Amino acid sequence: MEEIVLGRTGLEVSRISLGGLFVSSYGAAFDQAREAVNRAVELGINYVDTAPMYGNSEEVLGRILPDLERPMIVSTKLGARPQPFDPRSAKALRESFEESCRLLGRETVDILMIHEPDRPRQFDWWEDFDAATGPVMGVLQALKEEGRIRFLGLGGTTAYEMARLLRTGKFDVVLTAFNYSLLWQEAAHELLPAAREHGVGVVVGSPLQQGALARRWDEVDAGARWLSKPRREQFRALYRLLDEIELPLPELALRFVLSNPDVHTVLSGVRSATEVEQNVAAAGRGPLSDGLLSRIAEIAAMVPFRPHDEPFALPFGRPYAGSPPAGPI
Template sequence: MTELTTLGFGAAGIGNLYRAVSDEMAAATVEAAWDAGIRYFDTAPHYGLGLSERRLGAVLATKPRGEFAISTKVGRVLVPSANPSGALDAEGFAVPADTVRRWDPSEAGIRRSIEDSLERLGLDSIDIAYLHDPDVYDLQAGISQALPALEKLRAEGLITQIGVGANSADALAACIRGADLDLVMLAGRYTLLEQPALAELLPLCEEHGVGVANVGVYNSGLLARPVVPADAHYNYVPAPAAILDKARALAACCNEFGVDLPTAALKFSLRHPAVRTVVVGAATPEQISQTAERMAATVPDELWEALVARGLLPAEVCA
């Protein structure tokens, strides 16, 4: 498998997350990621009810297969749904609700999910399969059924690496204890704003040799702009006052060192040794360029030290 690049491309945006994106814009965005040197691409059936996989696969099918790594997710299978009114998906994607997601952690469900993803992607292999959000459905069923199925698929050579993706650091820790994982995809729990994964998950990853793909590093967009707006969101809902205050304090400290908030957020997300890649979503080529510029920026160590001194970061991030 191709080694994961430090910066990965998250393909939820080209699955019409929150707003519609044209086929042409989606393709241009993936091409821009490739031109920026990104060689790790992450998608899921959940993203646009398969639209993300189809769009991503259409571009990657034109690239040398040995030069990129691709991950998708299992646990949710897509099944047809009657949609005579043309209603849109109810889970945040601007696509017709012609199919619905069904939780299926069984071996048959996991195999079906992989087969369906390969068909949508138009590729002959998937490098990494993550069990997607098992804590949202049934964590114990995910550990007892889905993860053994993934281990079996890896042993058969159908997948190179396996992992779990979740917003909960505790859930990911439980999965590491319950299976032989290669990676976890950690969403929003090791960011400039908050680091609950430091307590247990990240040390456990180091102990077991499990790599971390860090995602959601802007905390639902709260850290994505230099100035934190009053209507900013956190965990997909309007941010509470205390969270807004902390984000603004972070931004003020960053500005003192000539670093904008989103650049600091992106660079911080890579500081732990267990983190192998940070995956950032984009829906336009301009967003790719902006992220690449932030990744290339230099952030002085003095910034992290100042954030620790002000109680905005724990001391261990500078150890």
Template sequence: MRSRTPARGPELTELGLGAAQLGNLGREISDTDARGAVDAAWDSGVRHFDTAPHYGLGLSERRLGAALARRPRTGFTVSTKVGRLLEPSPATAHRRDDGGFAVPAAFRRVWDFSRDGILRSLEGSLDRLDLDHVDVVYLHDPDDHWEQASTTGVDALVELRDQGVVKAVGAGMNQAAMLAEFVRRTDVDLVMVAGRHTLLDQSARDELLPLARERGVGVVAAAVYNSGLLAARRPPADATYDYLPAPRELTARAAALADVCERHGVTLPQAAIAYPLRHPAVVSVVLGARDARQSRTNAERLATPVPEALWAELADLGLVPDAPGAPGAAPAPREGT
């Protein structure tokens, strides 16, 4: 597994394991499958793991921490997120969580980007992960909280970074415009952009990616399958896009992308993973997995060479704006440990 080192922040393997599914995203998975996903990712060379309190009301962090407990702490990078405090809610513990995770609603999420809220959130994450530190902390989905997140939120994270508590700080969102504002106006090291730098949505290329490149801010690309539409060789009839039924025009475009991929001996998911990594601002792609098989599949897809002729044809057909980067334009990769 190859790694890239951003100008500001820790070395990251080109593939990271996103742990939302370890929090029972959409449906329950067993502890055995959750551990299997982490173990198989590790065996494939993955050393970059991303989680959040939001994912399963802490379940993702607990499962990830347990799976990493016997690994050498200096051998991997963990990122988590702040902005949603978990407050005990015994009155709703008999209900199902309404945040998209198949877990009991024993906690409620409270938006809080204050200094105290961030410190409390990180303390809770460290306890659930059973770690003495995490490497990267992101402000999580501050779409409706720009004023607080960009001031007290960033200031608290920078304070932690300057104290050596964390190595890098940033923001993670499902949009590119506000992330560009974080890069432009605040002292962040990394941003995680979900679903906006993919074969189907290149909106991060307009401003965020060039600005990040200019400012030396690393970009982690998440949700590169757009929640499912790019996850199979051919888009299924019931495919989702951004967790909703995929619009007909996007399904047709995904099918056209798959046609080109097939002509070049590449699958659509393989191209979906390779595409973001071609841009010189991108330092890692984060993919979720529910079990060992999915983790192994992710690593195999990353390892598959994608010919330059594929990108050229996609550009010629107008399916992508242009080839997202020239070979060798990205930061020089290093072999992971």
């Protein structure tokens, strides 16, 4: 597995990493999760991301990590714990970190991120957003001075607001989800350039866009109410390209993200050792050709920004009125 330096952190991370959500109660059963993580380490994956929001992911990883043949770089997050969560309480933030360490079975964490630092009406972290000031920064700095964390990060889902935070120069790593994939590329406009300017390590989550880029043609073509007409036409253009180049959509999606030199590692949401092997094999086939990247750019430009009638959380794979029968992805 190829490794790359994660921005100014100096950490050498594998190009494919593990998304902890999928080893939680929301994802695989414990034995299956343990097998997947062990296989990932065998194949050279050395970084895993988790969070209090990801079910019992921290607890599951805390049972798996001590028995691995090699240590992994670990990131977790602040946010949503303890309940009711107060993002302006230094005491609550410290308690959240200590609980993460207890569950993970570690005294230290490599990267601690602020979870959803930018989503409107979710968590009120900031006294001054553009200066990134608030109690959370004092907690992060104290933990770093104590040697409990090594690097500060952001993990969120609204690309433009996170770019504003990156421009403060206060963060070492950014995890952006749902904003950089084959058809959704908002992060490319401001977030990735801001990260490059400040030497920030870039982690991309959800390269398959919440499963959207792993669904069948008939689900997209059925005309679901939540799928806007421009997006449906965009999918049709993508499927025509896939027929032409004869590549599986999940492989194309993963290799597309890895083809961007501004992206350091991609979180892989795997539920089994087989899925780990498939993703590692796809990554090993290398970046896409310039010609193919140009074709993808033309398709992405069909819907450069999210249509107003497109929900943020796409319900791919969920039943809806008039949906086709369920089947394999």
